Amino acid sequence: MHMSWGEIAGLIAAIAFAALSVFLILAIRKATVILDEVSKIAEEANKSIAVITKDVDHLSIEVEGLLNKTNTLVDDLNGKISKTDPLFTAIGDLGVTVSDVNQSTRNMATSLTGKTNKLKKESSVSKLGRTATTLNRRRKEKKAAQDTNINIY
Numbered sequence: 001m002h003m004s005w006g007e008i009a010g011l012i013a014a015i016a017f018a019a020l021s022v023f024l025i026l027a028i029r030k031a032t033v034i035l036d037e038v039s040k041i042a043e044e045a046n047k048s049i050a051v052i053t054k055d056v057d058h059l060s061i062e063v064e065g066l067l068n069k070t071n072t073l074v075d076d077l078n079g080k081i082s083k084t085d086p087l088f089t090a091i092g093d094l095g096v097t098v099s100d101v102n103q104s105t106r107n108m109a110t111s112l113t114g115k116t117n118k119l120k121k122e123s124s125v126s127k128l129g130r131t132a133t134t135l136n137r138r139r140k141e142k143k144a145a146q147d148t149n150i151n152i153y
Contacts (some may be wrong), residue, residue, distance in 0.1 A: 003011075
């Protein structure tokens with residue numbers, strides 16, 4: 001048997017087509033396995049999403065309740081704080097009054113210190129005057145005693 005070139009080319013084409021078909025079948029089987037795995041993952045994701053959705057619903061209900069309680073507490077605190085505003089105003093006024101009293105005390109102390117220094121100066125001057133008067137009187141007495149010869153000490 002002798003084959004012509006055309007038959008050999010046909011045989012090569014048939015073998016190539018068979019090989020291509022085998023590789024395509026293998027690729028399709030792998031793609032099918034991958035798609036099955038993706039399908040399983042998608043089902044698990046859907047189940048997880050359903051569970052998470054239920055949990056989020058429960059959490060959102062609880063969070064809403066907590067927010068309502070928090071708003072009530074904040075309103076209560078705001079009311080109580082507004083009641084303490086006069087107290088802090090009074091404390092501020094008291095601080096201003098104490099500061100004014102301190103300033104008045106300083107002014108009075110400064111004034112008294114000035115008067116004390118003035119009194120000290122006046123006292124020194126009057127002491128000097130008395131001493132001078134006493135010395136003058138003694139001098140006169142001594143002179144009078146000399147005139148009469150009586151010694152006075």
